[in-house]
Amino acid sequence: MYDLIVIGCGGIGSATLHQAALKGWNVLGIEQFGLAHNKGSSHGQTRIIRKAYFEHPSYVPLAEEAFDRWDFLNKRHRTRPDIHPLFEQTGVLQIGLPDSEVIVGVRKSCELHGLQLEEFSADQIMQRLPLLKVESDHVGLFEPEAGFLRVEHCVAAHLAQAKKRGAKFAGETRVQSWTANADSVRVVTDGGNFDARRLAICAGAWSGGHLGDVPLELKVIAKQQNWYQIDRVEQKLVNDFPVVFIEQADGEQFYCLPELDSMGMKVARHTGGRVVDADTLDRNVDDDDLQRNGDFLERHFVHRKHRLVHHHTCMYTMSPDGHFVVDFHPAHRNVAFAAGLSGHGFKFAPVLGHRIVEMLDGGSDPSMDFLSLKRFSK
Numbered sequence: 001m002y003d004l005i006v007i008g009c010g011g012i013g014s015a016t017l018h019q020a021a022l023k024g025w026n027v028l029g030i031e032q033f034g035l036a037h038n039k040g041s042s043h044g045q046t047r048i049i050r051k052a053y054f055e056h057p058s059y060v061p062l063a064e065e066a067f068d069r070w071d072f073l074n075k076r077h078r079t080r081p082d083i084h085p086l087f088e089q090t091g092v093l094q095i096g097l098p099d100s101e102v103i104v105g106v107r108k109s110c111e112l113h114g115l116q117l118e119e120f121s122a123d124q125i126m127q128r129l130p131l132l133k134v135e136s137d138h139v140g141l142f143e144p145e146a147g148f149l150r151v152e153h154c155v156a157a158h159l160a161q162a163k164k165r166g167a168k169f170a171g172e173t174r175v176q177s178w179t180a181n182a183d184s185v186r187v188v189t190d191g192g193n194f195d196a197r198r199l200a201i202c203a204g205a206w207s208g209g210h211l212g213d214v215p216l217e218l219k220v221i222a223k224q225q226n227w228y229q230i231d232r233v234e235q236k237l238v239n240d241f242p243v244v245f246i247e248q249a250d251g252e253q254f255y256c257l258p259e260l261d262s263m264g265m266k267v268a269r270h271t272g273g274r275v276v277d278a279d280t281l282d283r284n285v286d287d288d289d290l291q292r293n294g295d296f297l298e299r300h301f302v303h304r305k306h307r308l309v310h311h312h313t314c315m316y317t318m319s320p321d322g323h324f325v326v327d328f329h330p331a332h333r334n335v336a337f338a339a340g341l342s343g344h345g346f347k348f349a350p351v352l353g354h355r356i357v358e359m360l361d362g363g364s365d366p367s368m369d370f371l372s373l374k375r376f377s378k
């Protein structure tokens with residue numbers, strides 16, 4: 001009998017496993033694929049981490065906590081200087097029209113939570129980053145402490161640290177179903193049955209299948225991450241180029257992450273995407289997405305030409321309002337879940353893992369109420 005079983009050991013599940021192990025719980029993580037695999041939502045080299053949150057100001061305190069929790073993990077993971085840090089503080093520059101969703105949202109979060117950002121006009125941005133082309137009526141807000149996480153390394157580090165504290169990991173094991181009563185849960189897998197006092201469902205794009213009758217509509221969207229080699233007018237290497245997030249005048253949002261190796265710079269479209277099924281996802285290059293990313297590069301980068309070197313298809317699991325859903329299963333106080341992370345959840349993984357474990361241990365945190373299931377029944 002485990003204290004906790006975690007279904008899914010990707011971004012959130014690996015962090016939940018770690019948090020439970022830190023608490024001294026006897027915990028089992030069950031994962032249908034391998035360790036830090038590339039078939040879910042937590043792969044593709046990097047994830048942006050920032051505090052100046054345009055999506056909703058209530059995420060800011062959670063992001064502040066996330067910075068500390070990643071630091072805690074990094075200190076334990078980075079035992080030799082040749083191991084890459086999990087978190088690189090390159091800064092994040094968010095660009096848009098003054099009345100765009102991004103700029104208005106970032107300003108609101110800064111005002112409410114006293115965050116200090118540097119503001120630049122289009123000309124100032126282009127002086128500092130000559131590689132960028134910015135339309136004259138756009139502005140930029142720069143958060144110097146923000147940056148990116150090495151996503152697969154983060155998942156692997158959470159799992160390694162959890163295992164160090166006694167957690168068990170069952171990879172290549174697919175959960176078929178689960179049942180619960182007041183005191184225990186039983187999880188049925190293709191590798192046998194497992195029993196525990198509590199259950200955490202962290203199944204990403206497969207969440208719908210594990211949440212059964214929970215009244216929550218989730219939509220899975222394919223997202224392509226593209227790596228380009230850019231024949232630049234001026235060479236720029238990692239650490240002198242920040243993460244850049246741009247909302248264009250047409251409302252389309254794109255982001256770019258610095259070049260880390262020979263794959264080049266990562267560019268992806270945050271908006272749009274086709275609805276898919278996680279089990280039958282087509283991972284081939286999406287030509288429409290490629291065209292849009294190419295147009296974005298032409299419009300915003302001073303360069304001679306670009307070449308696609310690599311791509312990965314990933315999935316956003318969208319909740320109805322684009323915010324996470326972290327709650328108990330309505331019928332079981334010993335079953336909690338995090339779902340619908342809507343394409344911006346990775347940075348919060350250690351915070352969500354911590355809260356899921358605390359919830360299942362009888363704790364509560366009012367600052368998480370905006371993410372509860374009950375908002376949809378209003």
Ligand SMILES: Cc1cc2nc3c(=O)[nH]c(=O)nc-3n(C[C@H](O)[C@H](O)[C@H](O)COP(=O)(O)OP(=O)(O)OC[C@H]3O[C@@H](n4cnc5c(N)ncnc54)[C@H](O)[C@@H]3O)c2cc1C
Pocket residue numbers: 007008009010011012013030031032033039040041042043044046047048049173174175176202203204205206207223224225268314315316338341342343344345346347348
């Ligand atoms: C292209 C892209 C870019 C993104 N950029 C950012 C960003 O810059 N910053 C940010 O904060 N967030 C970002 N996100 C969002 C973030 O990556 C996700 O919200 C987060 O990684 C989701 O974690 P998860 O644990 O819910 O899902 P996953 O990491 O996919 O984990 C779910 C796990 O459950 C397992 N599972 C499911 N069903 C079963 C079963 N039956 N049996 C066993 N195991 C099962 C799956 O195999 C998987 O490993 C991005 C997402 C994508 C796709």
